[in-house]
Amino acid sequence: MPKRQSLKELQERLAQRLTAAKTESVTATWLALEAGGQRLLLPLVQSGEIFPWSTVQPVPYTKPWYVGVANLRGGVHGVIDLAALLRGDAARSPVRPAERITSDSRLVSLHGALGLNAVLWIDRLLGLRNPGAFRAVADRPADAPPYATRVLIDESGQSWLELDLQLLVNEPEFLAIAA
Numbered sequence: 001m002p003k004r005q006s007l008k009e010l011q012e013r014l015a016q017r018l019t020a021a022k023t024e025s026v027t028a029t030w031l032a033l034e035a036g037g038q039r040l041l042l043p044l045v046q047s048g049e050i051f052p053w054s055t056v057q058p059v060p061y062t063k064p065w066y067v068g069v070a071n072l073r074g075g076v077h078g079v080i081d082l083a084a085l086l087r088g089d090a091a092r093s094p095v096r097p098a099e100r101i102t103s104d105s106r107l108v109s110l111h112g113a114l115g116l117n118a119v120l121w122i123d124r125l126l127g128l129r130n131p132g133a134f135r136a137v138a139d140r141p142a143d144a145p146p147y148a149t150r151v152l153i154d155e156s157g158q159s160w161l162e163l164d165l166q167l168l169v170n171e172p173e174f175l176a177i178a179a
Contacts (some may be wrong), residue, residue, distance in 0.1 A: 002042055013079070027042060028128035028129065029043065029129065030042060030044060030128065030129045030130075030162070031044055031047050031050075031108065031125070031128060031129075032125070032126035032128065032129045032160070033106075033124065033125050033126055034123050034124050035120075035123050036082070036083025036084070036086065036123065037085065037123075038083070038086065038161060039159065039161070040082070040122075040162075040163055041129060041152065041161070041162040041163065042108065042120075042165060043162075043163075043165065044128070045111065046111050046165035046166060047108055047109075047110070047165070048109030048112065048162070049072075049073075049108075050106055050108050050125065051106065051107040051108075051109070051119065052105075052106065052107075053121075054070045054071070054072060054107060055071075056069065056079050057069050057070070057071045059177075061178060061179050063176075063177055063178070063179050064084055064179075065079065065080060065084035065085040066078065066079075066080060066177045067068050067081050067121060070107065072107065072109070072119065074139075075117060076117060077109065077117045078116075078117065078118040078177070079107065079118075079119055080120050080174075081121050082120040082122055083121075083122075085145075086145065086148075086161075088145070100123070100141040102123070102124075102157070104123060104124035104125070105121065105122070105123060105124070105153065106121075106125055107119040107121055107122075108120045108122055112172070114165060114169045116169050118169075127162075129154075134154050134160070135153055135154065135155055136152070136153040137150055137151070137152055138151040138153055138159060139151065139153070144161070145169060145171070146171060147163055147164050147165070147167035147168040147174075148161050148162070148164075149162050149164045149167070150162050161176050
C-alpha cells in the first residue's frame with residue numbers, strides 16, 4: 001500500500017507541475033547578441049540557424065560590410081559584418097575578419113521566409129530574451145538605421161537595440177552590395 005500512495009502522490013505532483021508549466025510558460029522572443037560592442041536583439045521568428053565561424057571567401061568590389069560568401073550546409077550564403085553595417089561603414093576601410101574573429105564569433109542566418117541566403121557575422125551570442133527581461137522602452141536614436149526599431153532597457157539598466165530583419169532585407173542599401 002505505501003508504494004501505491006507514493007506513486008499516486010508523484011503523479012499528482014507531476015500533473016500540477018505540468019499544469020503550472022503550461023500556464024506560466026514564458027516564450028523567448030529575441031535572440032540576444034553582441035556585434036561591435038553593441039547589444040542587439042533579433043526576433044527569433046526572423047532568425048535562422050546559428051553557425052560557428054566558417055571560412056569566408058572574399059568577394060571583390062563590394063561594400064566593406066559585405067565580408068564575402070561562405071559554404072554553410074552545402075548552400076552559399078553572403079556574410080554580412082553586422083557591426084560594420086550598423087556603423088554605416090560605407091567609406092571606411094573594412095576590418096579584416098582575421099583581426100576580429102574569436103572563439104565566440106558566430107554566423108546567424110536569416111530565416112528562409114525572408115528569401116535571402118545571408119548570414120550575419122556577430123561577435124558573440126548572449127542567449128534568448130523575452131519581454132519580461134526588460135523594464136523600459138527608450139526612444140530610437142536619431143542616427144539609427146531604419147531597421148533598428150526601438151531600444152529596450154533591461155533590469156540592470158543596459159540598453160539593447162532591437163532590429164527588424166524583415167525591414168533590413170527590404171532596405172535598398174542592404175540589397176545593393178556593389179561598392
